Amino acid sequence: MLEIKNLHVKIAEDDAEILNGIDLILPKGEVHAIMGPNGSGKSTLAYVLAGKDDYEITEGSILWNGEDITEMDPDERAAAGVFLAFQYPIEIPGVATMTFLRTAMNAVRKARGEDELSTPDFMRIVKEKAKELGIADDKLKRPLNVGFSGGEKKRQEILQMSLLEPSLCVLDETDSGLDIDALKIVADGVNKLRGSDRAMLVITHYQRLLNYIVPDKVHVLSHGRIVRSGGKELALELEESGYAEFDEAAA
Amino acid sequence: MAVEILKTKAEQGFADQLKASVPVLPGADVPWVKTLREAAWETYASTGLPHRRVEEWKYTDLRTLLKDAYPPAPTLAEALKAGDVDTALGKGLADFDCHRLVIVNGHYRPELSDVSGLDSKVEIQSMSDALAAPTDWLRETLGQVNREESDTVVALNTALMSGGVIVRVADGAVLDKPLHLVHVAAAKDPASLATRNLVSIGDGAKATLFESYVSNSDTPVQRNSVTELVAGDASEVHHIKLQNEITQSAHFTTWMTRLGAGVTYRAFQFSIGAALARNQLFIRFAGEGSVSHVSSAVLGRGSQHNDTTMVIDHAVPECESREFCKLVLDDDARGIIQCKVNVHRDAQKSDGHQMAQALLLSETAEFDSKPELEIFADDVVCGHGSTSGQVDEELMFYLRARGIPEPQARALLIAAFIGEALEKIEQESLRENFLELASVWLRGEGA
Numbered sequence: 001m002l003e004i005k006n007l008h009v010k011i012a013e014d015d016a017e018i019l020n021g022i023d024l025i026l027p028k029g030e031v032h033a034i035m036g037p038n039g040s041g042k043s044t045l046a047y048v049l050a051g052k053d054d055y056e057i058t059e060g061s062i063l064w065n066g067e068d069i070t071e072m073d074p075d076e077r078a079a080a081g082v083f084l085a086f087q088y089p090i091e092i093p094g095v096a097t098m099t100f101l102r103t104a105m106n107a108v109r110k111a112r113g114e115d116e117l118s119t120p121d122f123m124r125i126v127k128e129k130a131k132e133l134g135i136a137d138d139k140l141k142r143p144l145n146v147g148f149s150g151g152e153k154k155r156q157e158i159l160q161m162s163l164l165e166p167s168l169c170v171l172d173e174t175d176s177g178l179d180i181d182a183l184k185i186v187a188d189g190v191n192k193l194r195g196s197d198r199a200m201l202v203i204t205h206y207q208r209l210l211n212y213i214v215p216d217k218v219h220v221l222s223h224g225r226i227v228r229s230g231g232k233e234l235a236l237e238l239e240e241s242g243y244a245e246f247d248e249a250a251a
Numbered sequence: 252m253a254v255e256i257l258k259t260k261a262e263q264g265f266a267d268q269l270k271a272s273v274p275v276l277p278g279a280d281v282p283w284v285k286t287l288r289e290a291a292w293e294t295y296a297s298t299g300l301p302h303r304r305v306e307e308w309k310y311t312d313l314r315t316l317l318k319d320a321y322p323p324a325p326t327l328a329e330a331l332k333a334g335d336v337d338t339a340l341g342k343g344l345a346d347f348d349c350h351r352l353v354i355v356n357g358h359y360r361p362e363l364s365d366v367s368g369l370d371s372k373v374e375i376q377s378m379s380d381a382l383a384a385p386t387d388w389l390r391e392t393l394g395q396v397n398r399e400e401s402d403t404v405v406a407l408n409t410a411l412m413s414g415g416v417i418v419r420v421a422d423g424a425v426l427d428k429p430l431h432l433v434h435v436a437a438a439k440d441p442a443s444l445a446t447r448n449l450v451s452i453g454d455g456a457k458a459t460l461f462e463s464y465v466s467n468s469d470t471p472v473q474r475n476s477v478t479e480l481v482a483g484d485a486s487e488v489h490h491i492k493l494q495n496e497i498t499q500s501a502h503f504t505t506w507m508t509r510l511g512a513g514v515t516y517r518a519f520q521f522s523i524g525a526a527l528a529r530n531q532l533f534i535r536f537a538g539e540g541s542v543s544h545v546s547s548a549v550l551g552r553g554s555q556h557n558d559t560t561m562v563i564d565h566a567v568p569e570c571e572s573r574e575f576c577k578l579v580l581d582d583d584a585r586g587i588i589q590c591k592v593n594v595h596r597d598a599q600k601s602d603g604h605q606m607a608q609a610l611l612l613s614e615t616a617e618f619d620s621k622p623e624l625e626i627f628a629d630d631v632v633c634g635h636g637s638t639s640g641q642v643d644e645e646l647m648f649y650l651r652a653r654g655i656p657e658p659q660a661r662a663l664l665i666a667a668f669i670g671e672a673l674e675k676i677e678q679e680s681l682r683e684n685f686l687e688l689a690s691v692w693l694r695g696e697g698a
Contacts, residue, residue: 050652078654090649094667094674100653103663108654143667160653
């Protein structure tokens with residue numbers, strides 16, 4: 001279970017507070033959506049969960065399975081099961097995708113007390129999952145994300161997510177830059193990972209993604225706070241009315 | 252006059268060396284050789300060691316950096332076995348499939364070399380033998396390939412050269428394996444080495460020349476090695492260098508290269524060792540339609556000083572030159588890339604581009620980049636670029652968010668950075684060897 005309690009966050013080199021008092025409970029087995037306008041703090045929440053050190057937590061806590069993860073390094077959080085699918089996946093020239101995947105998988109396995117994968121096992125697992133996501137073999141040989149289209153990069157994120165077997169998945173605007181076909185493939189990939197041992201936080205600006213990844217709950221984020229929570233129908237309501245009322249309410 | 256110019260201990264030391272060595276150097280009783288050495292000596296004596304006010308040497312002031320001139324290595328090299336050469340090369344390179352020519356302390360050692368299977372396609376001769384009985388070809392070629400008369404280090408080499416190899420690849424010959432010139436430093440006491448190689452690649456021939464510079468002892472040397480290379484028309488030459496000296500040594504190598512018409516020349520230099528290194532490449536396009544691609548990778552830490560200086564002469568039209576350099580510098584290491592491209596008046600349709608990139612791992616590491624373009628033709632495409640920076644924190648976060656611990660993520664990014672240069676090596680087994688050397692260095696075990 002993810003428990004976010006009274007979370008206040010500012011940019012490390014700035015005084016401006018971006019999140020001011022977030023409370024959220026996300027049990028395992030559930031998918032929650034965070035929706036909100038630009039600048040509401042959605043991406044900040046995603047980064048803070050993953051441990052990016054550009055941000056400073058001034059108050060509150062983040063508990064994952066009862067353990068406070070706020071002092072943990074990003075790689076320790078990954079080992080503990082936290083996975084952030086980036087809104088803008090990063091290109092890494094000179095690092096072959098396969099090398100990267102193998103390094104990451106073995107690092108996480110080692111930290112979790114599991115054995116490293118043998119080369120044939122690793123190859124088999126990667127090729128199988130890549131095929132499901134429609135990722136061609138030659139993309140796995142190329143440097144990570146270099147020259148990939150927006151859709152290809154998002155598929156790589158989901159591939160990594162399925163390989164690292166996280167228990168808390170945070171998807172930051174996974175739908176941005178995707179056409180409808182790519183969106184379906186990515187959503188299928190995510191839905192396959194839904195399960196009773198896994199919690200998912202889907203961050204999105206638009207309701208569209210939630211047609212394909214149907215959430216158990218929807219939370220509306222505005223000016224760094226959750227201003228409303230509800231069932232999946234809340235997303236449809238927002239699609240109709242927009243975010244204006246929350247902006248005013250919070251302001 | 253020379254007495255006034257030679258101010259420092261090292262400068263005077265080289266002068267004393269020459270006086271002492273003249274009678275024992277190869278070709279001492281050959282007038283042509285004597286004249287050659289005397290002319291070179293005049294060049295040195297009139298300027299002394301280059302210093303910071305000499306533009307080409309502004310970042311590598313030898314008056315400051317060279318404290319002393321070591322005495323010449325003994326004429327007869329120490330007893331060395333083939334196994335010792337393997338040890339000096341290290342495991343990966345010892346197994347490298349090649350025709351091996353071993354040069355110990357500047358002297359060619361046929362008994363340590365293995366050139367079986369080369370037959371009539373390739374002629375190999377010891378430089379010291381050749382200087383003692385010079386042929387007309389040698390007289391016309393040595394020191395004439397790409398003349399850099401004003402370069403002091405080359406002049407010192409000519410004045411003091413003790414040996415090396417002459418390699419002549421026949422027209423049309425296609426070599427099945429690389430020629431590997433193993434330059435081993437194996438001195439018991441600190442010594443200076445002056446090696447001179449001359450390589451001629453025939454018209455239409457294809458050859459890979461790999462020069463490795465390694466040590467067989469912990470004794471520092473001052474190495475001055477010059478390789479002159481003539482590439483005949485329509486030849487394809489791969490010229491690769493590994494500098495893995497011990498970190499107390501000084502290393503000066505100069506490649507003087509002349510390319511005929513329609514030549515493909517690909518050079519790569521990988522530098523890891525030496526306290527002080529200067530890698531000079533002087534490349535001249537002498538025939539139209541040729542291509543020269545030079546890449547280099549430098550790994551430096553501690554107080555290592557590594558200077559790569561290139562001069563590319565587009566003397567004729569329609570040639571293409573590329574220079575691509577990557578440096579990883581840690582601690583107080585200093586890296587220098589100077590690359591001057593001269594496009595001569597009639598060299599229309601010249602195409603030249605250079606890029607130098609440094610990754611600085613500490614606050615005190617320093618990178619100096621000096622691109623120079625001198626263009627006298629009007630229809631050319633030339634460009635240059637240079638970057639320096641630290642390990643990208645966004646990339647670091649991405650890798651760490653995938654569970655890769657900080658030191659491993661950093662090492663992966665540094666390896667990726669230098670890997671972009673090493674990928675330019677087309678010979679797979681050498682590329683693999685170099686990647687392994689780089690990863691050893693990254694683990695902190697290398698030079």
